[in-house]
Amino acid sequence: MNTATKLSGFALGLAAMFTGAYGIGHVAGPAAPAAETRHETTDTDHGAAGHGDESAGDAHLPGGLLVSERGYTLQPVTAPAGEFAFRITGPDGAPVTRYDVAHDKRMHLIVARRDLSGFRHVHPELAADGTWRVASPLAGPGVWRAFADFTPTGGESLTLGVDVTVPGPLAARPLPAPATTATVDGYTVTLTGTPEPGRTSRLTLTVSRAGRPVTDLQPYLGAYGHLVALRQGDLAYLHVHPEGTPDDGRTPAGPAVTFAAEVPSAGAYRLYLDFRHGDTVHTAEFTVLAGDQPTPASTTASTPDAGHGTPGHGHS
């Protein structure tokens, strides 16, 4: 088993305590050894048991890295201004029209710019012809990564990703520095725990407002929080649900929401916590470092002009 590429295998003892992460890729990419590619694409060991039953011997790529996987392909389609539309074609080449509900929705569409800014999580509407439409979550110019996180009826959950460019002037933003506190909409969210590459780590997010713990979080998509992690550099996608559910009779409605997450490698990740309070969904964002990496690598290259005159970077 290649644990380095396994995104979210959970310790068996914990498996009953929370729902599994989903959106886990199974098809090995071009960089994988041929033998593993063959193994991964046989797909025989991924039955209807789903992601709660990650068996040993699997090597998983993180989700969201591929635009086409196991015969399913994410295809953006032309849409009127202000709308984002796409479809998923299936192994037979036709648009998929039947989906299972997962976490209250048949489709979860997550978008973030390639610089990890601008995160949005929205729920498109399905038309009879298999086209998904939603008010465009692409808030401004840039290269966006759009992740479609879904379960085709009769298939397994899957996250496909595609780049979508919104033209216009863009000032790419550097990744914010690692921090354990984030503020959003008047809330303060504190992160405790550190993700460890290749093993399950507990991450607890605690919500307060004006210095007082928030103890009446509202269920959102069947949980008190949803956590998406994107890896800097390739935007590998991880979606985790918390321990406990609002209706299990023992999970408090805040202030703390705990997740068990496994990141696939050392590196910098941007975490996005969606929580609902005051009938509004809020998103708190954190940069975290997993493993032995003292500072996040910069992915903002200098422009050619900026390189002029810099020792060692001259142009001939």
Ligand SMILES: [Cu+2]
């Ligand atoms: Cu969703």
